[in-house]
Amino acid sequence: MTFPAYPDYRDSGVEWLGVVPEHWGVKPLRYLGRFRKGLTITKADLTDTGIPCLNYGEVHSLYPFEVNQDIQVLKCVPAEYLETESSSCISYGDFVFADTSEDLEGVGNFTHVSGSEPLFAGYHTIIYSLDSDVSSRFLAYCLESFAFRTQLRMGVKGVKVFSVTQEILRGGIAWIPTTAEQTQIARFLDHETARIDALIKEQQRLIELLKEKRQAVISHAVTKGLDHTVPMKNSDVKWLGEVPAHWEVKPLRYVSTMIDGDRSSAYPSEGDLVGEGIPFVSSKNIVGYKLTDKNLNFITPEKFNSLSRGKLCDGDLVITVRGTIGHVAVFDSAVIGNKTGFINAQMMIIRPDVGLTEYIRLCSESYFWQKQLDVAAYGSTVKQLSNPIVGGLVIALPLELKYHF
Structure with a gap:
């Protein structure tokens, strides 16, 4: 314009x-x-x-x-x-x-x-x-x-x-x-911003529909596979239904390790935060199933070394376990700028077996994963997940992953 x-x-x-x-x-x-x-x-x-x-x-x-x-x-x-x-x-x-x-x-x-x-x-x-x-x-x-x-x-x-x-x-x-110009400019912007806001609202509605379609596509792929002609079997798991006969249905703990954060007296306080150092990852760094370095906090290497658990490795998954639960993202050193990091008190680490990181992350976007979380979470005011709950989440796993993510 x-x-x-x-x-x-x-x-x-x-x-x-x-x-x-x-x-x-x-x-x-x-x-x-x-x-x-x-x-x-x-x-x-x-x-x-x-x-x-x-x-x-x-x-x-x-x-x-x-x-x-x-x-x-x-x-x-x-x-x-x-x-x-x-x-x-x-x-x-x-x-x-x-x-x-x-x-x-x-x-x-x-x-x-x-x-x-x-x-x-x-x-x-x-x-x-x-x-x-x-x-x-x-x-x-x-x-x-x-x-x-x-x-x-x-x-x-x-x-x-x-x-x-x-x-x-x-x-x-x-x-x-001038006063006349102020009035003209304000009226013009009122009209234009209202028009743009209406377009944004319409696009947001479309985005929500696309998100639903995305979840449906992912849910089908990680529970039914890509070959519609293979024999199926009952998974015996509510919300999962039938899965390909050659797939296994396993709790997450059988194909990954769940790691809690360090909740000891060594846990970083606000005074331990610094401008650069070892990433201190929190739930605000998960945006749309991806980890972002925006608003990332840091702790010193000395503080990091004093902690016993909750230390991240490249390729780990992080999951939010308190408040807004179940959001999952990959810890990617190329994005975060460091090969390690530490999780805050609202998170847990899922360390998948080799080759399963992206597949498990995709499972976390599925309908049946979300339903499991809804039922298993505890807490009347603030929803929470424990290590056993996360480890007990069921996924449908092809015996041989033919597709690399």
């Missing part, structure tokens, strides 16, 4: 912004409005009735960019907060920033208030209210831009958690067109 050029441009003085139209203003946020803190409360202070309250987790996940408290359902705080904590009450056109982020990508995450009812900003938030005649809708798009976000990301510090302070936000520079 191209747009007509303005007659004249000038250097904005902002590295990540470059040039702007000659007549546009360029100002730090401190000169356009005022900042203040959200409520100093915890989740325990929230109720189901009262005045809606927006917390930093909702800024990051549920309501990025915009929240309408007149429509969307939020947890609440008591109505008396309107008298005792009025400075943390926000209204139409205000902004709420999350003051911490677990990654650089989330630095600067905010939501723009578009509802008219009273709303409180909760814990770990920073409120920004305009004192100028700048359009809050236009400014919302400005704050969402790469050029503005980059300014904030250049200013934060942290290893595991990045802190976004009021001082960093005050120094963030915005660009200000």
Whole structure:
């Protein structure tokens, strides 16, 4: 998409912004409005009735960019907060920033208030209210831009958690067109983003259908094989049904070794995390049945050597065993950048027999694997898997694997 050029441009003085139209203003946020803190409360202070309250987790996940408290359902705080904590009450056109982020990508995450009812900003938030005649809708798009976000990301510090302070936000520079241009730009972006969001929603529906088809194809291949003409036999396993007559049905422990992590006093604490060293793999590093080095933590070689179990080898499988259970990925040194690593407390290692790594990983995507997990997992609030449960998961195994994965 191209747009007509303005007659004249000038250097904005902002590295990540470059040039702007000659007549546009360029100002730090401190000169356009005022900042203040959200409520100093915890989740325990929230109720189901009262005045809606927006917390930093909702800024990051549920309501990025915009929240309408007149429509969307939020947890609440008591109505008396309107008298005792009025400075943390926000209204139409205000902004709420999350003051911490677990990654650089989330630095600067905010939501723009578009509802008219009273709303409180909760814990770990920073409120920004305009004192100028700048359009809050236009400014919302400005704050969402790469050029503005980059300014904030250049200013934060942290290893595991990045802190976004009021001082960093005050120094963030915005660009200000004329009032008429602000209105035109905001209306244009409202229309275009709504159209794009509708396309995304449709594509997401298609992706979900393709995921279902993918699981069905994998499930059939690892339980029925690829030759539809071979004799079949009853597996005697619920949800598995018939398998090729020449296949064996075995618990996972017969074709692999299950290894728990080190849960002793030597287990790494937050203070043991460093910027580089031995990978400390967690569930957040499993994305779509693959291991990623994004947001990967590290421990020192000395700390690694003090641990007795939970040490990874190239070709191992890691499985999540607490919370979101059953996600499996291959530990690949080419991806992680190290031939070894250590698993966190929410994971277990599956060390397959030679040649079975990718086949077992494919089994983990199948319908019958997931059904076994659903039945075997324990814990009413947080689902968990034990070493015997994982080792007892049944797979259908060709006597001779003719296909290499």
